[in-house]
Amino acid sequence: MKKLNILLVISLISIFACGGKNINSTNIDNANKDTADKIEQELEYIDDLSGFSFEDEFPNLAKILIVNEDMYATIKIYASMVVGEIGSEEKVLEILDLRYQILNDKTLTFVLEEYYFENEASVGYEYWDLVDNELKILGFQSIYAEGMFIDIDAHSFMEEQIEEYLSLEMKMYLKLNEAEANSRGGEYPYMGLEAYAEVILIGEDFINQFPNSDKKSGVEQTIFNALIPFTDYHKVVADGMETYCVDGLTYEFWPTATMIEFHDSFIKNNKDSKYFDVIYKIRQNTSSLSMDENYEPLPIYVVVTDYGDNYLDAKKITNNYLNNGIDIPHCLILNDNDKSVYVAAYRFFSNRVLANEAFEHISKTHKNAEIIKVNGNGEVIKN
Numbered sequence: 001m002k003k004l005n006i007l008l009v010i011s012l013i014s015i016f017a018c019g020g021k022n023i024n025s026t027n028i029d030n031a032n033k034d035t036a037d038k039i040e041q042e043l044e045y046i047d048d049l050s051g052f053s054f055e056d057e058f059p060n061l062a063k064i065l066i067v068n069e070d071m072y073a074t075i076k077i078y079a080s081m082v083v084g085e086i087g088s089e090e091k092v093l094e095i096l097d098l099r100y101q102i103l104n105d106k107t108l109t110f111v112l113e114e115y116y117f118e119n120e121a122s123v124g125y126e127y128w129d130l131v132d133n134e135l136k137i138l139g140f141q142s143i144y145a146e147g148m149f150i151d152i153d154a155h156s157f158m159e160e161q162i163e164e165y166l167s168l169e170m171k172m173y174l175k176l177n178e179a180e181a182n183s184r185g186g187e188y189p190y191m192g193l194e195a196y197a198e199v200i201l202i203g204e205d206f207i208n209q210f211p212n213s214d215k216k217s218g219v220e221q222t223i224f225n226a227l228i229p230f231t232d233y234h235k236v237v238a239d240g241m242e243t244y245c246v247d248g249l250t251y252e253f254w255p256t257a258t259m260i261e262f263h264d265s266f267i268k269n270n271k272d273s274k275y276f277d278v279i280y281k282i283r284q285n286t287s288s289l290s291m292d293e294n295y296e297p298l299p300i301y302v303v304v305t306d307y308g309d310n311y312l313d314a315k316k317i318t319n320n321y322l323n324n325g326i327d328i329p330h331c332l333i334l335n336d337n338d339k340s341v342y343v344a345a346y347r348f349f350s351n352r353v354l355a356n357e358a359f360e361h362i363s364k365t366h367k368n369a370e371i372i373k374v375n376g377n378g379e380v381i382k383n
């Protein structure tokens with residue numbers, strides 16, 4: 001068995017059998033074949049002690065996971081905790097922490113993915129719906145793209161126990177994580193932005209209510225990720241038709257297309273949002289690029305305000321602007337003589353007149369702003 005999964009199984013067994021007390025890390029580091037034998041004995045002990053039958057309660061998951069002994073053991077013990085007696089905040093937090101470990105470990109995803117691709121044709125969607133229902137009971141949900149399974153993420157569960165035992169801060173944090181999970185996946189992940197909007201609003205509410213929370217920085221990053229389709233998007237004009245794409249200078253409809261109705265809905269319904277102004281300003285003056293008769297992009301004039309040392313650095317710059325109500329949303333990677341250049345950009349247009357107008361506006365507050373001409377691949381054109 002893989003060491004990482006052995007460690008996860010051991011920690012699960014220790015919590016289940018020892019009333020929530022973690023075993024000594026030295027013992028964990030010494031995990032070996034003897035430990036694997038011990039795990040099997042403990043699983044039998046748990047069955048006898050609790051009367052819980054994983055195979056009866058979760059027959060479809062049990063059938064799939066049987067090919068991976070350590071993950072089978074992990075989910076079996078975890079499931080017994082989820083459906084068992086939960087009488088304290090400590091117990092709820094332990095289960096949530098273990099769910100987080102299982103999600104991060106990714107082994108469950110790999111096992112499910114392998115089974116899905118090997119058996120999709122024979123078992124059909126109805127069977128996979130049964131698997132999904134069992135996953136949801138355990139606080140997981142399947143993520144799909146192009147109709148195919150690609151991952152699992154968090155799903156709401158244990159609602160009564162969470163409501164009874166957890167603090168408001170933890171309840172809101174869980175709600176945020178679940179909204180973020182709901183925003184993932186799909187052939188066109190930005191065609192529906194309701195979950196992204198929910199993440200922004202829940203995140204804002206969390207920070208307003210718990211400004212000193214140790215989770216604040218993580219919540220802020222979650223908000224920034226959800227802001228991308230609402231701010232870092234642009235119009236693509238071809239054959240007199242207009243579409244909208246998210247992120248970068250992309251002009252391919254799949255998979256970055258979005259629908260502007262969601263931006264209009266956010267503006268209409270969330271005037272109290274901290275990010276209302278930047279979303280509104282970007283909607284009023286949206287970047288755009290135009291295609292020629294061969295559906296090749298015309299030259300693009302990028303209004304650059306800042307440079308970053310790398311992409312993450314440039315992204316921090318745009319996030320900081322958005323967080324302070326300044327509508328500089330685009331983080332772009334340009335290519336200048338085979339060298340990557342990371343920029344924060346106010347707007348970009350194929351129309352030079354519109355680019356000049358945007359430059360005149362932003363240069364009033366950003367004296368180092370400049371216009372850089374690039375082709376559709378982001379390669380700098382010098383002339």
